[in-house]
Amino acid sequence: MTNRPDVLVVGAGPTGLTTALQAHDHGATVRVVERRPEAFRPSRAMIMHPRTLESLRPLGVTDRLLDRADRAPLAELHIGRRQVLAQLGEVGLHDTAFPHLTLLPQAYVEEVLADALAHRGVRIERGVEVVDASADDDAAHATLRSADRVEETACRFLAGCDGPASAVRTEAGIAWRGAGYTEEVVLADLELDGHLAPGVLHVGVGRAGLVFLFALGECATWRLLATRPAHDDGGAFGQPGAEVPVADVQDVLDATALDVTVGELRWSARVRLQHRLADTFRRGRLFLAGDAAHAHSPRRGAGHERRDPGRREPGVEAGLRRSERPVQRPAGLLRRGAPTGGAPGARPDSPGVLRRGVGEPAVGVPAGHAAAPGRSCPAGARAPTAADGPGGPAAVPGMGALPQQPAVGHRHPARRRATPG
Numbered sequence: 001m002t003n004r005p006d007v008l009v010v011g012a013g014p015t016g017l018t019t020a021l022q023a024h025d026h027g028a029t030v031r032v033v034e035r036r037p038e039a040f041r042p043s044r045a046m047i048m049h050p051r052t053l054e055s056l057r058p059l060g061v062t063d064r065l066l067d068r069a070d071r072a073p074l075a076e077l078h079i080g081r082r083q084v085l086a087q088l089g090e091v092g093l094h095d096t097a098f099p100h101l102t103l104l105p106q107a108y109v110e111e112v113l114a115d116a117l118a119h120r121g122v123r124i125e126r127g128v129e130v131v132d133a134s135a136d137d138d139a140a141h142a143t144l145r146s147a148d149r150v151e152e153t154a155c156r157f158l159a160g161c162d163g164p165a166s167a168v169r170t171e172a173g174i175a176w177r178g179a180g181y182t183e184e185v186v187l188a189d190l191e192l193d194g195h196l197a198p199g200v201l202h203v204g205v206g207r208a209g210l211v212f213l214f215a216l217g218e219c220a221t222w223r224l225l226a227t228r229p230a231h232d233d234g235g236a237f238g239q240p241g242a243e244v245p246v247a248d249v250q251d252v253l254d255a256t257a258l259d260v261t262v263g264e265l266r267w268s269a270r271v272r273l274q275h276r277l278a279d280t281f282r283r284g285r286l287f288l289a290g291d292a293a294h295a296h297s298p299r300r301g302a303g304h305e306r307r308d309p310g311r312r313e314p315g316v317e318a319g320l321r322r323s324e325r326p327v328q329r330p331a332g333l334l335r336r337g338a339p340t341g342g343a344p345g346a347r348p349d350s351p352g353v354l355r356r357g358v359g360e361p362a363v364g365v366p367a368g369h370a371a372a373p374g375r376s377c378p379a380g381a382r383a384p385t386a387a388d389g390p391g392g393p394a395a396v397p398g399m400g401a402l403p404q405q406p407a408v409g410h411r412h413p414a415r416r417r418a419t420p421g
Protein backbone atom coordinates (compact mmCIF):
# COMPACT_ATOMS: atom_id res chain seq x y z
CA MET A 1 0.00 0.00 0.00
CA THR A 2 1.48 3.33 -1.01
CA ASN A 3 -1.22 5.77 0.20
CA ARG A 4 -0.84 6.99 3.75
CA PRO A 5 -3.63 5.40 5.82
CA ASP A 6 -5.40 7.26 8.59
CA VAL A 7 -4.77 4.42 11.03
CA LEU A 8 -2.08 1.74 10.95
CA VAL A 9 -3.18 -1.10 13.23
CA VAL A 10 -0.32 -3.24 14.53
CA GLY A 11 -1.46 -6.74 15.48
CA ALA A 12 -4.47 -8.79 14.31
CA GLY A 13 -5.55 -10.24 17.65
CA PRO A 14 -9.06 -9.45 18.92
CA THR A 15 -8.08 -5.89 19.87
CA GLY A 16 -6.42 -5.06 16.56
CA LEU A 17 -9.26 -6.52 14.51
CA THR A 18 -11.85 -4.63 16.54
CA THR A 19 -9.84 -1.42 16.41
CA ALA A 20 -9.58 -1.73 12.63
CA LEU A 21 -13.32 -2.33 12.29
CA GLN A 22 -14.19 0.58 14.55
CA ALA A 23 -11.78 2.92 12.76
CA HIS A 24 -13.19 1.90 9.39
CA ASP A 25 -16.75 2.42 10.56
CA HIS A 26 -15.79 5.88 11.82
CA GLY A 27 -14.69 6.73 8.30
CA ALA A 28 -10.95 6.18 8.54
CA THR A 29 -8.76 4.44 5.99
CA VAL A 30 -7.12 1.51 7.74
CA ARG A 31 -4.10 -0.72 7.24
CA VAL A 32 -3.60 -3.83 9.41
CA VAL A 33 -0.26 -5.61 9.78
CA GLU A 34 0.29 -8.82 11.72
CA ARG A 35 3.63 -10.44 12.46
CA ARG A 36 2.39 -14.03 12.36
CA PRO A 37 1.96 -15.57 8.92
CA GLU A 38 -1.09 -17.49 10.18
CA ALA A 39 -3.82 -16.72 12.69
CA PHE A 40 -2.98 -17.57 16.32
CA ARG A 41 -4.07 -21.12 17.24
CA PRO A 42 -5.14 -22.78 19.49
CA SER A 43 -7.34 -20.33 21.38
CA ARG A 44 -6.57 -18.87 24.78
CA ALA A 45 -9.96 -17.35 25.68
CA MET A 46 -13.02 -19.60 25.87
CA ILE A 47 -15.51 -17.31 27.60
CA MET A 48 -17.03 -14.20 26.10
CA HIS A 49 -18.63 -11.81 28.54
CA PRO A 50 -21.68 -9.59 28.06
CA ARG A 51 -19.67 -6.39 27.90
CA THR A 52 -17.55 -7.82 25.09
CA LEU A 53 -20.63 -8.50 23.03
CA GLU A 54 -21.91 -5.01 23.76
CA SER A 55 -18.66 -3.52 22.49
CA LEU A 56 -18.87 -5.58 19.31
CA ARG A 57 -22.57 -4.96 18.68
CA PRO A 58 -22.21 -1.74 16.62
CA LEU A 59 -19.86 -3.61 14.27
CA GLY A 60 -22.64 -5.95 13.17
CA VAL A 61 -20.88 -9.15 14.18
CA THR A 62 -22.76 -10.30 17.25
CA ASP A 63 -25.39 -12.37 15.45
CA ARG A 64 -22.67 -14.40 13.76
CA LEU A 65 -20.76 -14.81 17.00
CA LEU A 66 -23.84 -15.90 18.91
CA ASP A 67 -24.82 -18.33 16.17
CA ARG A 68 -21.59 -20.19 16.92
CA ALA A 69 -21.66 -19.87 20.68
CA ASP A 70 -22.97 -22.01 23.50
CA ARG A 71 -25.11 -19.53 25.41
CA ALA A 72 -26.48 -21.83 28.07
CA PRO A 73 -23.65 -24.20 28.93
CA LEU A 74 -24.40 -27.13 31.16
CA ALA A 75 -21.75 -27.54 33.84
CA GLU A 76 -21.03 -30.47 36.12
CA LEU A 77 -19.27 -29.52 39.32
CA HIS A 78 -17.16 -32.27 40.88
CA ILE A 79 -16.89 -31.55 44.60
CA GLY A 80 -15.47 -34.48 46.55
CA ARG A 81 -17.75 -37.43 45.83
CA ARG A 82 -20.62 -35.17 44.86
CA GLN A 83 -21.50 -34.11 41.36
CA VAL A 84 -23.76 -31.13 40.88
CA LEU A 85 -25.31 -30.23 37.55
CA ALA A 86 -25.73 -26.53 36.87
CA GLN A 87 -27.21 -24.72 33.90
CA LEU A 88 -25.00 -21.68 33.38
CA GLY A 89 -27.25 -19.36 31.48
CA GLU A 90 -28.18 -16.02 32.94
CA VAL A 91 -25.41 -14.15 34.70
CA GLY A 92 -27.67 -11.80 36.64
CA LEU A 93 -27.04 -8.65 34.61
CA HIS A 94 -30.12 -6.56 33.96
CA ASP A 95 -28.64 -3.75 31.88
CA THR A 96 -27.49 -5.74 28.88
CA ALA A 97 -28.91 -7.33 25.74
CA PHE A 98 -26.58 -10.28 26.40
CA PRO A 99 -27.34 -11.43 29.97
CA HIS A 100 -25.87 -14.88 29.42
CA LEU A 101 -22.58 -16.69 29.80
CA THR A 102 -21.15 -17.34 26.35
CA LEU A 103 -18.69 -20.09 25.53
CA LEU A 104 -16.83 -19.34 22.32
CA PRO A 105 -13.16 -20.04 21.51
CA GLN A 106 -11.09 -16.95 20.77
CA ALA A 107 -10.12 -18.36 17.38
CA TYR A 108 -13.75 -18.15 16.25
CA VAL A 109 -14.05 -14.59 17.46
CA GLU A 110 -10.96 -13.59 15.51
CA GLU A 111 -12.23 -15.40 12.43
CA VAL A 112 -15.56 -13.56 12.52
CA LEU A 113 -13.84 -10.20 13.05
CA ALA A 114 -11.37 -10.89 10.23
CA ASP A 115 -14.26 -11.83 7.92
CA ALA A 116 -16.03 -8.58 8.82
CA LEU A 117 -12.90 -6.66 7.90
CA ALA A 118 -12.57 -8.54 4.61
CA HIS A 119 -16.23 -7.73 3.92
CA ARG A 120 -15.31 -4.03 4.27
CA GLY A 121 -12.41 -4.48 1.87
CA VAL A 122 -9.67 -4.35 4.50
CA ARG A 123 -6.98 -7.01 4.08
CA ILE A 124 -4.86 -8.24 6.95
CA GLU A 125 -1.21 -8.15 5.89
CA ARG A 126 0.18 -11.24 7.60
CA GLY A 127 3.88 -11.92 8.05
CA VAL A 128 4.56 -8.18 8.45
CA GLU A 129 6.21 -7.02 11.66
CA VAL A 130 6.59 -3.51 13.01
CA VAL A 131 10.19 -3.17 14.15
CA ASP A 132 10.30 0.57 14.69
CA ALA A 133 7.67 3.24 15.43
CA SER A 134 7.81 6.96 16.10
CA ALA A 135 5.68 10.06 15.71
CA ASP A 136 6.03 13.78 15.06
CA ASP A 137 3.51 16.60 14.61
CA ASP A 138 2.65 15.57 11.06
CA ALA A 139 2.52 11.77 11.12
CA ALA A 140 3.32 8.50 12.81
CA HIS A 141 6.11 6.49 11.21
CA ALA A 142 6.83 2.77 11.23
CA THR A 143 9.36 0.37 9.80
CA LEU A 144 7.67 -2.81 8.56
CA ARG A 145 9.65 -5.98 8.01
CA SER A 146 8.43 -9.01 6.08
CA ALA A 147 10.23 -12.03 4.62
CA ASP A 148 11.32 -10.25 1.46
CA ARG A 149 11.38 -6.53 2.23
CA VAL A 150 11.72 -3.68 4.67
CA GLU A 151 9.27 -0.80 4.22
CA GLU A 152 9.26 2.67 5.76
CA THR A 153 5.68 3.88 6.07
CA ALA A 154 3.72 6.77 7.54
CA CYS A 155 0.15 7.13 8.79
CA ARG A 156 -1.87 9.68 10.71
CA PHE A 157 -2.26 7.48 13.81
CA LEU A 158 -0.70 4.18 14.80
CA ALA A 159 -2.61 1.76 17.06
CA GLY A 160 -0.34 -0.62 18.95
CA CYS A 161 -2.55 -3.69 19.43
CA ASP A 162 0.49 -5.93 19.50
CA GLY A 163 -0.04 -7.80 22.73
CA PRO A 164 1.78 -7.89 26.04
CA ALA A 165 5.29 -7.71 24.54
CA SER A 166 4.25 -4.65 22.51
CA ALA A 167 6.98 -3.24 20.27
CA VAL A 168 4.91 -0.06 19.85
CA ARG A 169 4.87 0.47 23.62
CA THR A 170 8.63 -0.01 23.77
CA GLU A 171 9.24 2.28 20.78
CA ALA A 172 6.99 4.94 22.30
CA GLY A 173 9.04 4.78 25.50
CA ILE A 174 5.97 4.02 27.62
CA ALA A 175 6.73 2.30 30.93
CA TRP A 176 5.12 -1.09 31.69
CA ARG A 177 4.73 -1.44 35.41
CA GLY A 178 3.69 -4.45 37.45
CA ALA A 179 4.88 -7.96 38.18
CA GLY A 180 4.36 -11.64 37.45
CA TYR A 181 1.81 -13.73 39.36
CA THR A 182 2.87 -16.61 41.55
CA GLU A 183 0.48 -18.86 39.61
CA GLU A 184 0.48 -19.90 35.97
CA VAL A 185 -2.10 -21.44 33.66
CA VAL A 186 -1.90 -24.95 32.24
CA LEU A 187 -3.71 -25.39 28.92
CA ALA A 188 -4.15 -28.76 27.24
CA ASP A 189 -6.22 -30.37 24.50
CA LEU A 190 -6.61 -34.02 25.37
CA GLU A 191 -8.59 -37.23 25.26
CA LEU A 192 -9.53 -38.59 28.68
CA ASP A 193 -10.24 -42.12 29.89
CA GLY A 194 -12.92 -42.47 32.54
CA HIS A 195 -16.52 -41.43 32.85
CA LEU A 196 -17.22 -37.86 31.81
CA ALA A 197 -20.58 -36.80 30.49
CA PRO A 198 -19.97 -35.55 26.91
CA GLY A 199 -20.71 -32.02 25.77
CA VAL A 200 -20.68 -30.64 29.31
CA LEU A 201 -18.32 -28.20 31.01
CA HIS A 202 -16.73 -30.11 33.89
CA VAL A 203 -15.33 -28.17 36.83
CA GLY A 204 -13.15 -30.08 39.27
CA VAL A 205 -12.69 -28.50 42.67
CA GLY A 206 -9.16 -29.27 43.77
CA ARG A 207 -6.72 -28.54 46.55
CA ALA A 208 -4.96 -25.92 44.45
CA GLY A 209 -8.05 -24.43 42.82
CA LEU A 210 -10.44 -25.19 39.98
CA VAL A 211 -9.78 -27.34 36.92
CA PHE A 212 -11.98 -26.62 33.90
CA LEU A 213 -12.63 -29.18 31.17
CA PHE A 214 -14.38 -27.49 28.25
CA ALA A 215 -15.94 -29.73 25.59
CA LEU A 216 -14.44 -27.29 23.10
CA GLY A 217 -10.95 -28.63 22.50
CA GLU A 218 -9.50 -27.55 19.17
CA CYS A 219 -7.00 -30.41 18.85
CA ALA A 220 -8.93 -33.01 20.87
CA THR A 221 -12.27 -33.48 22.61
CA TRP A 222 -11.42 -31.69 25.84
CA ARG A 223 -9.72 -28.37 26.60
CA LEU A 224 -8.23 -28.32 30.09
CA LEU A 225 -7.59 -25.02 31.83
CA ALA A 226 -6.11 -25.01 35.32
CA THR A 227 -3.80 -22.95 37.46
CA ARG A 228 -0.79 -24.13 39.45
CA PRO A 229 2.21 -22.47 41.14
CA ALA A 230 4.35 -20.69 38.54
CA HIS A 231 7.55 -22.22 37.18
CA ASP A 232 9.78 -19.32 36.20
CA ASP A 233 11.45 -20.48 32.97
CA GLY A 234 11.79 -17.01 31.49
CA GLY A 235 9.11 -17.63 28.83
CA ALA A 236 6.92 -14.86 27.45
CA PHE A 237 4.03 -13.68 29.60
CA GLY A 238 0.48 -14.19 28.35
CA GLN A 239 1.52 -16.50 25.48
CA PRO A 240 1.29 -20.28 25.24
CA GLY A 241 4.81 -21.39 26.17
CA ALA A 242 6.53 -24.68 26.93
CA GLU A 243 4.67 -27.99 26.67
CA VAL A 244 3.43 -29.58 29.88
CA PRO A 245 4.44 -33.24 30.42
CA VAL A 246 1.61 -35.80 30.61
CA ALA A 247 2.54 -36.58 34.22
CA ASP A 248 2.07 -32.93 35.20
CA VAL A 249 -1.32 -32.77 33.50
CA GLN A 250 -2.34 -35.95 35.33
CA ASP A 251 -1.19 -34.38 38.62
CA VAL A 252 -3.45 -31.42 37.97
CA LEU A 253 -6.41 -33.77 37.41
CA ASP A 254 -5.54 -35.98 40.39
CA ALA A 255 -5.70 -32.99 42.71
CA THR A 256 -9.46 -32.83 42.02
CA ALA A 257 -12.34 -35.27 42.37
CA LEU A 258 -12.36 -35.85 38.60
CA ASP A 259 -11.85 -39.59 38.19
CA VAL A 260 -10.13 -39.53 34.80
CA THR A 261 -6.75 -40.35 33.30
CA VAL A 262 -5.03 -38.76 30.35
CA GLY A 263 -5.58 -40.99 27.30
CA GLU A 264 -3.84 -38.80 24.76
CA LEU A 265 -2.32 -35.38 25.15
CA ARG A 266 -2.65 -33.66 21.77
CA TRP A 267 -1.42 -30.20 22.71
CA SER A 268 -0.37 -28.46 25.89
CA ALA A 269 1.20 -25.21 27.01
CA ARG A 270 1.95 -23.37 30.18
CA VAL A 271 1.15 -19.68 30.23
CA ARG A 272 2.94 -17.27 32.54
CA LEU A 273 0.66 -14.59 33.94
CA GLN A 274 1.39 -11.00 34.83
CA HIS A 275 -0.40 -7.91 36.08
CA ARG A 276 1.02 -4.88 34.37
CA LEU A 277 -0.26 -1.53 33.17
CA ALA A 278 1.21 0.94 30.69
CA ASP A 279 1.90 4.38 32.15
CA THR A 280 -0.21 5.99 29.43
CA PHE A 281 -2.26 4.58 26.57
CA ARG A 282 -1.19 7.30 24.15
CA ARG A 283 1.91 9.20 23.24
CA GLY A 284 1.16 11.74 20.51
CA ARG A 285 0.04 9.80 17.45
CA LEU A 286 0.95 6.40 18.94
CA PHE A 287 -1.86 4.59 20.81
CA LEU A 288 -1.89 1.38 22.85
CA ALA A 289 -4.86 -0.96 23.25
CA GLY A 290 -5.63 -4.42 24.59
CA ASP A 291 -2.91 -6.52 26.17
CA ALA A 292 -0.33 -4.01 24.92
CA ALA A 293 -1.81 -1.54 27.40
CA HIS A 294 -2.82 -3.76 30.33
CA ALA A 295 -2.44 -7.40 31.33
CA HIS A 296 -3.82 -9.41 34.21
CA SER A 297 -4.83 -12.95 35.07
CA PRO A 298 -7.85 -14.24 33.13
CA ARG A 299 -9.06 -15.63 36.47
CA ARG A 300 -9.04 -12.18 37.98
CA GLY A 301 -10.50 -10.74 34.82
CA ALA A 302 -13.31 -13.26 34.74
CA GLY A 303 -14.65 -11.81 37.94
CA HIS A 304 -13.66 -14.53 40.40
CA GLU A 305 -12.07 -11.92 42.59
CA ARG A 306 -14.67 -9.23 42.13
CA ARG A 307 -18.04 -8.78 43.71
CA ASP A 308 -19.81 -6.82 41.04
CA PRO A 309 -20.42 -9.04 38.01
CA GLY A 310 -21.38 -6.01 35.96
CA ARG A 311 -17.80 -4.78 36.19
CA ARG A 312 -16.04 -7.94 35.10
CA GLU A 313 -12.91 -7.19 33.11
CA PRO A 314 -11.76 -10.22 31.17
CA GLY A 315 -8.84 -9.79 28.83
CA VAL A 316 -10.65 -9.71 25.51
CA GLU A 317 -13.39 -7.54 26.94
CA ALA A 318 -10.99 -5.11 28.56
CA GLY A 319 -9.04 -4.88 25.33
CA LEU A 320 -12.07 -4.25 23.19
CA ARG A 321 -13.64 -1.73 25.52
CA ARG A 322 -10.45 0.22 25.75
CA SER A 323 -9.88 -0.02 22.03
CA GLU A 324 -12.94 2.17 21.51
CA ARG A 325 -11.21 5.27 22.79
CA PRO A 326 -7.98 5.03 20.77
CA VAL A 327 -10.16 4.68 17.71
CA GLN A 328 -12.81 7.25 18.53
CA ARG A 329 -10.26 9.89 19.35
CA PRO A 330 -8.35 9.63 16.06
CA ALA A 331 -11.67 9.40 14.26
CA GLY A 332 -12.78 12.60 15.96
CA LEU A 333 -9.55 14.27 14.98
CA LEU A 334 -9.93 13.07 11.41
CA ARG A 335 -13.39 14.54 11.17
CA ARG A 336 -12.25 17.84 12.63
CA GLY A 337 -9.19 17.83 10.42
CA ALA A 338 -6.94 18.51 13.39
CA PRO A 339 -3.40 18.78 12.07
CA THR A 340 -1.63 17.56 15.22
CA GLY A 341 -2.08 14.71 17.67
CA GLY A 342 -4.48 16.62 19.90
CA ALA A 343 -8.06 17.78 19.47
CA PRO A 344 -8.63 21.48 19.98
CA GLY A 345 -8.72 22.13 23.69
CA ALA A 346 -7.89 18.55 24.63
CA ARG A 347 -5.07 17.66 26.92
CA PRO A 348 -2.30 15.99 24.90
CA ASP A 349 -2.67 12.52 26.38
CA SER A 350 -6.24 12.60 27.57
CA PRO A 351 -7.43 9.38 25.85
CA GLY A 352 -4.85 7.35 27.70
CA VAL A 353 -5.74 8.98 30.96
CA LEU A 354 -9.44 8.42 30.40
CA ARG A 355 -9.25 4.74 29.61
CA ARG A 356 -6.61 3.75 32.11
CA GLY A 357 -9.24 4.24 34.80
CA VAL A 358 -11.07 1.19 33.44
CA GLY A 359 -8.08 -1.10 33.69
CA GLU A 360 -6.47 -0.13 36.95
CA PRO A 361 -8.72 -2.00 39.42
CA ALA A 362 -8.33 -5.27 37.52
CA VAL A 363 -4.60 -4.97 37.03
CA GLY A 364 -3.84 -3.70 40.50
CA VAL A 365 -0.50 -2.25 39.53
CA PRO A 366 1.74 -0.77 42.33
CA ALA A 367 8.90 -4.92 31.66
CA GLY A 368 9.29 -6.66 27.63
CA HIS A 369 9.52 -10.21 26.30
CA ALA A 370 9.66 -11.68 22.85
CA ALA A 371 6.33 -13.33 22.05
CA ALA A 372 6.40 -17.05 21.40
CA PRO A 373 5.47 -18.13 17.88
CA GLY A 374 1.87 -19.21 17.37
CA ARG A 375 1.21 -22.91 17.87
CA SER A 376 -0.82 -25.06 15.65
CA CYS A 377 -2.27 -28.41 16.62
CA PRO A 378 0.07 -31.38 16.23
CA ALA A 379 -0.08 -33.61 13.16
CA GLY A 380 -3.41 -35.34 12.80
CA ALA A 381 -5.30 -32.58 14.55
CA ARG A 382 -6.20 -29.22 13.12
CA ALA A 383 -7.43 -25.84 14.14
CA PRO A 384 -11.16 -25.19 13.66
CA THR A 385 -12.67 -23.52 10.64
CA ALA A 386 -16.04 -21.88 10.11
CA ALA A 387 -17.31 -25.09 8.56
CA ASP A 388 -16.70 -26.99 11.76
CA GLY A 389 -19.45 -25.26 13.71
CA PRO A 390 -19.30 -24.30 17.35
CA GLY A 391 -17.64 -27.41 18.63
CA GLY A 392 -14.68 -27.31 16.24
CA PRO A 393 -13.29 -30.30 14.40
CA ALA A 394 -13.10 -32.47 17.50
CA ALA A 395 -16.41 -31.39 19.00
CA VAL A 396 -18.29 -33.90 21.02
CA PRO A 397 -21.79 -34.82 19.91
CA GLY A 398 -24.44 -32.55 21.28
CA MET A 399 -22.48 -29.34 21.25
CA GLY A 400 -23.57 -28.63 17.71
CA ALA A 401 -27.23 -28.31 18.64
CA LEU A 402 -26.99 -25.16 20.64
CA PRO A 403 -29.86 -23.38 22.29
CA GLN A 404 -30.76 -20.26 20.38
CA GLN A 405 -31.47 -16.86 21.86
CA PRO A 406 -33.74 -14.42 20.13
CA ALA A 407 -31.79 -12.57 17.47
CA VAL A 408 -30.35 -9.32 18.71
CA GLY A 409 -30.71 -6.41 16.37
CA HIS A 410 -27.84 -4.16 15.40
CA ARG A 411 -27.12 -1.59 12.81
CA HIS A 412 -24.05 -0.17 11.22
CA PRO A 413 -23.25 3.39 12.12
CA ALA A 414 -23.51 5.81 9.25
CA ARG A 415 -20.34 5.59 7.22
CA ARG A 416 -18.48 8.85 6.96
CA ARG A 417 -15.42 8.82 4.76
CA ALA A 418 -12.67 11.14 5.84
CA THR A 419 -10.05 12.56 3.56
CA PRO A 420 -6.70 10.97 4.35
CA GLY A 421 -4.05 13.38 5.48
Ligand SMILES: Cc1cc2nc3c(=O)[nH]c(=O)nc-3n(C[C@H](O)[C@H](O)[C@H](O)COP(=O)(O)OP(=O)(O)OC[C@H]3O[C@@H](n4cnc5c(N)ncnc54)[C@H](O)[C@@H]3O)c2cc1C
Pocket residue numbers: 010011012013014015016033034035036040044045046047048049106128129130131161162163164165166167168185187238239271289290291292298314315316317319371
Ligand atom coordinates in the same frame (compact mmCIF):
# COMPACT_ATOMS: atom_id res chain seq x y z
C1 LIG B 1 -4.87 -18.86 29.44
C2 LIG B 1 -5.66 -17.64 29.07
C3 LIG B 1 -7.04 -17.68 29.11
C4 LIG B 1 -7.80 -16.56 28.78
N1 LIG B 1 -9.16 -16.63 28.82
C5 LIG B 1 -9.90 -15.54 28.51
C6 LIG B 1 -11.34 -15.62 28.50
O1 LIG B 1 -11.93 -16.68 28.78
N2 LIG B 1 -12.03 -14.51 28.14
C7 LIG B 1 -11.39 -13.33 27.82
O2 LIG B 1 -12.08 -12.35 27.52
N3 LIG B 1 -10.04 -13.23 27.78
C8 LIG B 1 -9.28 -14.30 28.12
N4 LIG B 1 -7.90 -14.24 28.08
C9 LIG B 1 -7.25 -12.99 27.65
C10 LIG B 1 -7.21 -12.83 26.13
O3 LIG B 1 -6.71 -14.00 25.51
C11 LIG B 1 -6.31 -11.63 25.76
O4 LIG B 1 -6.71 -10.53 26.56
C12 LIG B 1 -6.43 -11.25 24.29
O5 LIG B 1 -5.84 -12.22 23.45
C13 LIG B 1 -5.73 -9.92 24.04
O6 LIG B 1 -5.92 -9.57 22.71
P1 LIG B 1 -4.93 -8.55 22.01
O7 LIG B 1 -5.41 -8.43 20.60
O8 LIG B 1 -4.80 -7.32 22.82
O9 LIG B 1 -3.49 -9.26 22.06
P2 LIG B 1 -3.03 -10.61 21.35
O10 LIG B 1 -4.15 -11.58 21.27
O11 LIG B 1 -1.78 -11.02 22.04
O12 LIG B 1 -2.70 -10.17 19.85
C14 LIG B 1 -1.56 -9.36 19.56
C15 LIG B 1 -1.18 -9.61 18.10
O13 LIG B 1 -0.14 -8.71 17.73
C16 LIG B 1 0.82 -9.42 16.95
N5 LIG B 1 2.10 -8.71 17.06
C17 LIG B 1 2.92 -8.68 18.15
N6 LIG B 1 3.98 -7.90 17.90
C18 LIG B 1 3.85 -7.44 16.63
C19 LIG B 1 4.65 -6.59 15.81
N7 LIG B 1 5.78 -6.04 16.26
N8 LIG B 1 4.24 -6.33 14.54
C20 LIG B 1 3.07 -6.88 14.07
N9 LIG B 1 2.27 -7.69 14.82
C21 LIG B 1 2.65 -7.96 16.09
C22 LIG B 1 0.83 -10.81 17.56
O14 LIG B 1 1.35 -11.76 16.65
C23 LIG B 1 -0.63 -11.04 17.89
O15 LIG B 1 -1.34 -11.64 16.83
C24 LIG B 1 -7.14 -15.35 28.40
C25 LIG B 1 -5.75 -15.30 28.34
C26 LIG B 1 -5.01 -16.42 28.68
C27 LIG B 1 -3.50 -16.35 28.61
